[in-house]
Amino acid sequence: MLSRKLFERLKNLGFDVKEDEVFTALRVTKEFLLRRRASAYLLTTDEVKEEFTELETYPVEYVVIADAHTNFTYHNLNTEDLELMAVAPNR
Numbered sequence: 001m002l003s004r005k006l007f008e009r010l011k012n013l014g015f016d017v018k019e020d021e022v023f024t025a026l027r028v029t030k031e032f033l034l035r036r037r038a039s040a041y042l043l044t045t046d047e048v049k050e051e052f053t054e055l056e057t058y059p060v061e062y063v064v065i066a067d068a069h070t071n072f073t074y075h076n077l078n079t080e081d082l083e084l085m086a087v088a089p090n091r
Helices: 002-012 025-035 046-055 074-090
Strands: 039-044 060-066
Touching (some): 025 039, 025 060, 039 046
């Protein structure tokens, strides 16, 4: 997972950090969704999606666009728009 890889990289570079001291946008986003017991349509790389696998049982209520790289396509954007329209009436 990306957060774990970042922590290990910092340790290998000589930083004296604990894993729970490393905050990333992905980690904060995941914690936000966990607190709300919600999931999200993820317009991200497959590697980023691995960070969110434990949220799969929750209903999709948000859209997360992060580090989409090659997954940032018109098809995926259209799918995201449909997801947004599907969850918008609940807001």
